[in-house]
Amino acid sequence: MPVLGLETCFLKDISVLQSDGELIDAVLGGDRRAFAILIKRYEQSVRAVTLSVLRDAHLAQDAAQDAFVKAYEKLGALRRAGAFGPWLLKISRRCALDIAGRRREAPLPEDATPEARSTGLLDEEKERLLAAVFKLPESERQVVMLRYFSGYSVKEVADIAGRSVGTVTKQLSRARRQLRTSLQEVEL
């Protein structure tokens, strides 16, 4: 299929009216190009997950690719299209852990200190912020990543996640409140 001919820089723009569910239906219907849109949509979020586990930008990139390929392979088993984002991030973590295992280097636990989790890519403040993002509940983590990491508007995040604008707005508000609390606790 002529996927590689797509201009990925435009993928975000043409995908905003399609929910994850619609894209998944298209992929399952045989249109693989729709999966490229999902990749672009979740690229930063997936890399954030793999980076937090592996602490190496190159390995994180490899794990992110593995995660997308694995998600494609398993897409037919996904029962609820609206859960694609959190599901993909779980796959991403597993792929990162696999690579970490292969390197015989045990990943750090999720509650490790920011200093211990140095990625070589993020400074200490960003490490702390990323760690706080990973403490958010799944659904809130997804909207935060889509909104701030991938740069979608609230309306676009709502379309992607299949939620109302009101729900996304409230989830973002609650997530910011929780992030502030987490960051204050760390700084104290």
Added chain:
Amino acid sequence: MNDNLESRLEDLGRTLGTDDSMAPRVMDRIEKTFGDQPIETGTARRGFSVRRLVMNRISKCAAAAVIVIGLIVAYGTLRGTGGVSWAQVLQQVTASGTVTYTIQAIGAEQAEDLRTEVIQSSDYGTRMDTYLDGNLAGQAFTLLDEGVFVTLMPWNNQYTAVKLTDALREEIRLSSGDPTRMVDAFLQSDYAELGRSEIDGIVVEGLESRELMLAPAVFAGPIASLSSKSGHPGAVRAQLWVDVATGWPVELTLDIAGAEENEPVQIVLSSFAWDVELGPEAFPAGIPSDYSALATVDVAGLESGEEIVAGLAYFAELSGGTYPTQMTVRDVVGELGAIHQTLDAQGAAPEFDDNLMIKLKYAAAQVGQLEDQGKEPKYYGQTVTASDADKVLLRWKLNDTQYRVIFGNLRIEDVTSARLTELEAQ
């Protein structure tokens, strides 16, 4: 708050960066790995479009406040009973949001007409009036500002109050009154398509699942409380019918087969009116001044385990040191009833402490909640007694590394996964 949090998050996103080669590389790998081979699809995921129908065609209700807790509490059904009927389970549920609907329980051997009228508003809360043969049998409502769910018992002018946590109130506001929740529950299960039909002249499209049940006591209302039927002994057939023209859910039915001491019953949620105008006059302003408190329960205490301990301690006091064999509302009620009957036959039946009995029922419901939340609760009441000071009676997951444990002597302790493995090996 001007702490630049949003710009810091955006900056973090920029640092994580984008890679225009990612999508082509992944797609290339997919091409090479899978060729023209189509993706294998499971049996559960099908091309059914009700969810999208709902998502696209309705303007969602305003965010709603929802509380669910039972009139099983209100009715005080513990006294000498041997079990809980599903009609009573139904009465445990109230919900709120900008929606009104009717819940009816129809039992094969049920002579009385049992029906509950529900109204929900994000502005004013919830009101659920239950009628038995047309007479008001109980009323439950939320007081949003106070963060309390109240159940009134008109026959004895008493009430129960459940104090909510802030997090729960917020979750309730976000999750309830949203008709897509019902559809989501079906789509997460192994569902079947029913095709089109007609209800009261409305063309509808339906889904059927054998995996769903209303939770016995949840905090998100009937329309959001459909979940796994784990713990229910009988078969359940759930059907959801959605208006093809508008996308609004029209009817939800649960056909519950008879099992053990429960007769078969059908629960029907119908007469939905979504997104309706509801004023303050439709909702109680507070607890009537001539009512006295029967019981109070604190959800924060349930979540911490303290209220669970209070309920279990009461059971052990009555039973002589044993705990309920199963922590479900149904089992707890049944076993307490049996204990009462035994003591009564010996002429030693105590006066029940309503407050503690109600805490015990909420404790049992909380274990079900933990299950639904994926917190891996495990209960060992069949083998652990009050004399087993260091054995795990109940535990649930707090996070990836820690569990909360209630031991046989009812002390609460947080332990690591490794420590839990050691304890459970005993």
